[in-house]
Amino acid sequence: xxxxxxxxxxxEAVYAALDGLDVVRRDRTDPLSPQELRAALRDFDGVLxxxxxxxxxxxxxxxxxxxxxxxxxxGVGYNHIDVDAARAAGVAVTNTPGAVTDATADIAxxxxxxxxxxxxxxxxxxxxxxxxxxxxxxxLGMHLxxxxxxxxxxxxxxxxxxxxxxxxxxxxxxxxxxSAKDLPFDxxxxxxxxxxxxxxxxxxxxxxxxxxxxxxxxAGVLDAMQPHAHLVNIARGEVVCQADLIDALQGRRIGGAGxxxxxxxxxxxxxxxxxxxxxxxxxxxxxxxxxxxDMGLMAVENLQxxxxxxxxxxxx
Numbered sequence: 001x002x003x004x005x006x007x008x009x010x011x012e013a014v015y016a017a018l019d020g021l022d023v024v025r026r027d028r029t030d031p032l033s034p035q036e037l038r039a040a041l042r043d044f045d046g047v048l049x050x051x052x053x054x055x056x057x058x059x060x061x062x063x064x065x066x067x068x069x070x071x072x073x074x075g076v077g078y079n080h081i082d083v084d085a086a087r088a089a090g091v092a093v094t095n096t097p098g099a100v101t102d103a104t105a106d107i108a109x110x111x112x113x114x115x116x117x118x119x120x121x122x123x124x125x126x127x128x129x130x131x132x133x134x135x136x137x138x139x140l141g142m143h144l145x146x147x148x149x150x151x152x153x154x155x156x157x158x159x160x161x162x163x164x165x166x167x168x169x170x171x172x173x174x175x176x177x178x179s180a181k182d183l184p185f186d187x188x189x190x191x192x193x194x195x196x197x198x199x200x201x202x203x204x205x206x207x208x209x210x211x212x213x214x215x216x217x218x219a220g221v222l223d224a225m226q227p228h229a230h231l232v233n234i235a236r237g238e239v240v241c242q243a244d245l246i247d248a249l250q251g252r253r254i255g256g257a258g259x260x261x262x263x264x265x266x267x268x269x270x271x272x273x274x275x276x277x278x279x280x281x282x283x284x285x286x287x288x289x290x291x292x293x294d295m296g297l298m299a300v301e302n303l304q305x306x307x308x309x310x311x312x313x314x315x316x
Contacts, residue, residue: 079209110258198224
């Protein structure tokens with residue numbers, strides 16, 4: 001019987017799909033330690049890891065002939081896994097595309113609305129007991145309907161966000177991507193990220209993580225944005241240079257920001273937490289029971305195929 005490791009606590013419906021396997025459940029919420037990462041490759045036929053389980057090149061270098069044949073990642077993003085090093089070691093890597101699209105797009109809209117309408121500020125005001133009642137100039141935000149949306153990365157999730165904004169809020173769409181897309185709505189393609197930033201009222205970041213996109217959103221992009229414009233990041237924290245963003249927010253050079261991810265997650269610096277013009281969520285992008293079960297079942301399907309030596313449904 002193949003022995004597999006599930007690195008984090010999962011919804012119970014996910015474990016039910018692991019029939020026929022010797023399953024070791026690590027029912028914890030923290031990432032694997034360096035020792036656990038190496039033991040995972042050495043002692044198991046397959047592993048179901050997730051965000052934070054850093055299978056980098058050094059881990060593979062320390063386990064010359066891994067027993068593990070597959071890392072069936074729970075999540076669409078896999079920049080915490082060195083795919084080239086895994087492949088060289090004979091370890092396949094899979095992910096869970098599609099299952100996360102709508103939930104992640106919904107969080108982008110949540111952050112757009114919260115940031116533009118200053119909802120987090122308003123909630124804090126009510127909870128503080130200091131709210132003195134409605135008045136005509138209270139917490140004046142930005143009206144979102146009809147404003148121009150800029151999408152950085154027009155993949156599945158970017159398209160789902162643009163679709164919601166275009167048809168739901170009447171927002172014209174502009175985007176920056178590797179290539180122009182054939183889309184079911186009008187959208188303006190930009191090849192210059194700074195030009196896109198200068199042209200939009202809301203800039204949403206949806207690119208994958210990794211070396212190619214680290215600090216893609218830096219001081220240059222932020223300085224190009226209009227003073228009233230809002231930045232939303234639901235991609236990976238390191239895509240936005242956090243120090244540059246803090247500086248722009250402290251200087252009120254942009255209208256605000258909505259973040260679901262952070263450069264050194266789970267650390268969120270006090271300088272960011274102290275600002276009132278940023279909305280901060282604890283990486284809720286896919287956080288619904290239905291979506292987490294769907295992700296888990298997709299990861300299990302990949303895992304089952306990998307340990308059985310069958311074709312992988314979702315290789316990366």
